[in-house]
Amino acid sequence: QVQLVESGGGLVQAGGSLRLSCAASGRTFSSYAMGWFRQAPGKERDFVATISWSGGSTYYASSVAGRFTISRDNAKNTVYLQMNSLKPEDTAVYYCAADRTVVAGRTAYDYAYWGQGTQVTVSS
Numbered sequence: 380q381v382q383l384v385e386s387g388g389g390l391v392q393a394g395g396s397l398r399l400s401c402a403a404s405g406r407t408f409s410s411y412a413m414g415w416f417r418q419a420p421g422k423e424r425d426f427v428a429t430i431s432w433s434g435g436s437t438y439y440a441s442s443v444a445g446r447f448t449i450s451r452d453n454a455k456n457t458v459y460l461q462m463n464s465l466k467p468e469d470t471a472v473y474y475c476a477a478d479r480t481v482v483a484g485r486t487a488y489d490y491a492y493w494g495q496g497t498q499v500t501v502s503s
Contacts, residue, residue, distance in 0.1 A: 381405045381492050383475045388497030391465055395501070399460040401475030401494055409433075409453040412483035414490055415460045417471035417499075424474065426485045428460060436482055443469075465501045472496040 387399040401413070414429040428439045428449040437449050446465075451458040458475060476483075476490035483489050 383494035385494045385497040403456045408456040411477040413458040414476045419471040
């Protein structure tokens, strides 16, 4: 099993940047594909980005492609989400997710482990 703890959320003006971090427990972090999802009030949890266990493969939702970058440091058991050019519609609770597989999917059902979430608020 793996436990996930997100950090780095906060309040930022439109056009600004934030970097989210997700620290994972356990010795087998490099065996897990990782993902980021977000959920706005009253909406479903949406896919944001995913990265393979080696970091060699990434995929983004069209709404964030070119603005967000997912990366990982297996030596630090941490996955990151660099968010640039933020927009008010990026406001949501952001969740880190993990699944013990080489490349995970793009739906919440593809991930077995979840963090508690971190709030990102983008003001206009």
